Amino acid sequence: MKAKGKVWSMFMLLLITVVMTAGCGNKASNEGQGGNTAGGTETSTPTTKNDKDIVIAINANFITLDPHNASDTHSISAARTMYEGLMGFDENMNVVPVLSASHSISEDGLVYTFTLQENVKFQDGTDFNAEAVKVNIARIQDEKNNLRLRKSFAKVAKVETPDAKTVVITLSEPYNAFLNKVAMAPIISPKALTENGADISKMPVGTGPFKFKEWVQGDRLVVEKNTDYWQKDLPKVDSITFRPVPENGSRIAMLKTGEADFIYPMPTEQVSEVEGLEGITVDTIDSTIVRYVTLNTMKKPFDDVKVRQAINYAINKDAYIKVVKSGLGAKLDSTMSSKTQYYSQQTGYDYDIEKAKQLLAEAGYPDGFETEVWGENESETMKGMQFIQQQLALVGIKVEVKSMEGGTLSDQINAAKTPEEAKIQMWYVSWSPSSGDADGATRGLFSSEMFPPAGSNTAYYKNENVDKWIAEANKAVDPEAAKSIYANIQKTVWEDAPWAFMGVDQIISGKRSYLEGVKVFPDGSINVLNAEVK
């Protein structure tokens, strides 16, 4: 028996080796084959599609389907397939009307009047009207619900509904990013809200082009066509299945075999390999996604600004782009990407090991220290964390890499109710302002009101000037004034270095060529409204 088991395991090992080698050989022959049978249906990978059910593979799980409480881009993408807000975004992150037919803003910037689209129904058959908007804003504002969006609507003084298709929102003070925030607030069916209560995050009901079918955590989210959708002739596909596939290799294999029709992100190291393959199209756009490492400024040794600056000097960002991003990306030279509103370029933190060592010595850590970096267990994030570990090792900082599944990580970070409880030391993560404005790229990350779980200031960064400026910037009606305030904020945060500033992503997605209309926006959210199989 023993010997049998052993021989068997030997055999399996051999088999794996053989399959591996064979797999490598196959790739080359496929490429040739694809060329010969261009346009035919005999290729090993499909170039046409018979049904209208599309599969989109993404790199992480959805955290929640509650559109008012989503903070990760994938959850926001998912919510937007089923929900719509009064306003929305186009592919350049401009705010455009969706459920509101028109809107006007009073001269003092305090009163917003929305006229709603007519004949819009929620997926449960109830009417979309002014009352529904009011109910939703009340839900967001309710402190008991503790929703992510609450702080964005803190300045809403009252919501009035003179008639069924008019909503008048009055603010307590001017807030120039308010329309962007309105675009971040999809409208949930009031009936579903009362019936489902807290379960609304698992049973979404909105007005969107797709309605919820099923969500199997960790495996798939399926949405199907909303046949009563108010926009004519949309959507053009029957269903969309989102599949979280954290592993780069698997995601790319799914695209190659046609198991997935669209993948995002496309692993950067594979781009050169897939480009030019029959039936596959790779799209690249500049993004607003910034990658950084938050340094918990309330924890030793990161409470010392010299340590934080030293870390910024110790990391070679050019090498980071090359190794982790396969050259597809740019260095992060501010707190936001150059594609974001009111961006102001910063200089400094050029790779300089000696300077980093000197700063560490001045801070009292001549021999470095030990710490840990957290991040998701997805291929590229793990690679980034290891890169950071290698770089910091050169100045004596020993970093332990801790990768966790997205939900676990989010729990770990939000479990701390006060900054003192926080266990986080370093977190390698990315941020994109899904609201498309400078406020979205600043307040949630650097305002001291936004410590987790209320916001995403995971560096626990607190600077009174920055707090004051953020408030002022929101009230500034003149764009030039706002611009100079944001320049101040970026300069101050850059010098305070609550982050190790890493890079700006390029958005790279891969799709089967027969699929059209699926777009990744600069913030990394996936838009499927116009998805079409040709």
Next chain:
Amino acid sequence: MSDNSAVMGTNSPIPGEVIAPEKTKGRAGVFIRKFSKQKMPLLAAFFVILLFLIAIFGPFLTPYNPDEPNYDALMQGPSGAHWAGTDEYGRDILSRLIDGTRLTLAVSLSSVLIAGVLGTILGLVSGYYGGWLDRIIMRGSDVLFSFPDLLLAIGIVAILGPGLSNVVIAVAVFGTPSFARIIRSVTLSAKETLFVEAARSMGAKNRRIIWRHIFPETVPSIIVNLSMKIGGAILAAASLSFLGMGAKPTEPDWGAMLSMGRDYLSIAPHIVYFPGLAIFLTVLAFNLVGDGLRDALDPKMKN
């Protein structure tokens, strides 16, 4: 490998044929003669010795610093400068394999040794005393046996948390029952032998009988089983590391190297090829040595 059919022999040597303990020297001689007659196990034994030397002198043998990245030489194929190529950070794969040998051997040896010690004690107690103690221990190992090995290990690591030390515990736990069973069967037959009966009649205490008279009889079985289990332990530890439950991705563990390299399977297969080959050869060598030991130590085997 040709005499695989006689595997069961070790587990129940016939009492009458047990050679008397005082002839240790002669026994060793016979063993060496028998072992060196077998070509494959001998070759494998040299390989294993080589592995141990690499593990001991590894830091002096690595052509490059195994942890030092070279961002100008990413994912290069095997060449004169890098015999096994470089990985996704430009680290020399051969150096990492050499460095990882120590990790691999340490994890597999310590887990098998722990399993061996625990299993031997349980087997001796179970076989010698019998009765309800025997029943509890054997039913306990039956329960452990009923789990597929790796699944049990994954379960244990899931409870204890990831990390190499927990992998050692997990592999040790699923290795223990097989030792317990084998040693129990040897104990059962040994306790019926004349010299044990003689010792007892002279008033020797149970502990002395077990330790001085029965335990030496079980040593050949222990050695054989140890060597046979090491291969499995290496495989199990590598599998756990591959699944991200063992070594940290930063450590040059062979399984972890495989795991990190699988993203590049289609563009740089050498990143997984060499760690895979290392695991394959090492497991094969330990198993062949185990075969050879069994054949050489089994008194029933006639040349």
